[in-house]
Amino acid sequence: MVNLHKRQIVQNVSCNLCNDHPEDVLHAVWFCKEISSVWDSLDWFHQLVTAPPVCFRDLLARFLHYREEYRAEIFVIVAWLLWNRRNALHFGRPALPVATICGKAGSYLQGFLQAQSKVPGQSQTPIAQQWRPPDSHCFKVNFDAAVFRALHRAGIGVIVCDWNGAVLGALSSSIPLAQSVADVEALACLKAVSFAQEIGLTRVVFEGDSAIIIGALNQATGEVANYGNIIEDIRQQVGVFQFVVFSHTSRVCNSVADALAKKAKVVMVEQLWLGDIPSDIAPLVYLDIH
CATH class of the missing domain: 3.30.420.10 (Ribonuclease H-like superfamily/Ribonuclease H)
Structure with a gap:
């Protein structure tokens, strides 16, 4: 909304979800109280963001330098899902419930990793496979x-x-x-x-x-x-x-x-x-x- 206002397309810059603050990209995917439960459920995200980010590029950079446990990838996918959810609500389309965002991000990342493990011309058995027990009681x-x-x-x-x-x-x-x-x-x-x-x-x-x-x-x-x-x-x-x-x-x-x-x-x-x-x-x- 802030960018649209700068281009003189809209007059109101308020976030359509919370109606409390101007909606720039950082507000839409990080600060908005209507999506805060997504980030609040991931305590380790806040350990990486000890000071408020000044822009989305600043926020993204903090995660791109963190290469452990796929947390950078999870952040990127969660932010992407939140942005798509914002657009769906804005245009009146069905939107993901906030409570499902983290689970959906993990599922997408697992699918991506499994796809990357397949090499053209070779057996299509993934390198990283789901664990299989010796029996169903194990x-x-x-x-x-x-x-x-x-x-x-x-x-x-x-x-x-x-x-x-x-x-x-x-x-x-x-x-x-x-x-x-x-x-x-x-x-x-x-x-x-x-x-x-x-x-x-x-x-x-x-x-x-x-x-x-x-x-x-x-x-x-x-x-x-x-x-x-x-x-x-x-x-x-x-x-x-x-x-x-x-x-x-x-x-x-x-x-x-x-x-x-x-x-x-x-x-x-x-x-x-x-x-x-x-x-x-x-x-x-x-x-x-x-």
């Missing part, structure tokens, strides 16, 4: 750790899904910083095993992106390392499961557990979610590609 438990050296703390993240990808539970926990990163990763695995036991799972595939820890568990190594006692504790605890596998995965495919581990930097107490997941983590679930 569950997948992803774990990861984050180190906060300045705080002398570490974070642990765990996410539990069924064979169809539905989230059963999640965990974010802050612990004292261990002697090494491998120690912290081992503690994250131990926490994942304990969590799986507590919620009654019996057939589990544990996935982590630490090749050292997964290798130690699968190859009976690591006894002389600092984390050897933790590895032994894990082996003893998994004896109660009917079926258990420890599998190494890439960081890309472990983004949800990673985000939950980093969430522990803000909240020092252990947080548990059963049957759902934190709203700021939910978009990353759509990118859990295996």
Whole structure:
């Protein structure tokens, strides 16, 4: 509306959604109170925008320099969906409900990534495929750790899904910083095993992106390392499961557990979610590609 006013096409520059402020691009996709619930549900977005942006280019630049966990891509798609929603409402066309924007963004990004993994002239099997369990009664438990050296703390993240990808539970926990990163990763695995036991799972595939820890568990190594006692504790605890596998995965495919581990930097107490997941983590679930 501000641009149309500059071109003397309209007289009123007010936003048609809130009617409170002039509608420039930054207001339309970021500041408008009618869409604030989209960004409010993603706490980590505001960690990247600590000061109010002066223009959309300034806002976009902050995310383009952030290349972790596909958050820059999620921001771009969410902004694009909000702009298209604004135009649909302006011209009287059906518009996406605000509550569905984040989920739709995650779904679009997953589709794009899967399309990029197909190479012309080769087999059309995607490089990144949806995880398939050994059987329909098996569950997948992803774990990861984050180190906060300045705080002398570490974070642990765990996410539990069924064979169809539905989230059963999640965990974010802050612990004292261990002697090494491998120690912290081992503690994250131990926490994942304990969590799986507590919620009654019996057939589990544990996935982590630490090749050292997964290798130690699968190859009976690591006894002389600092984390050897933790590895032994894990082996003893998994004896109660009917079926258990420890599998190494890439960081890309472990983004949800990673985000939950980093969430522990803000909240020092252990947080548990059963049957759902934190709203700021939910978009990353759509990118859990295996």
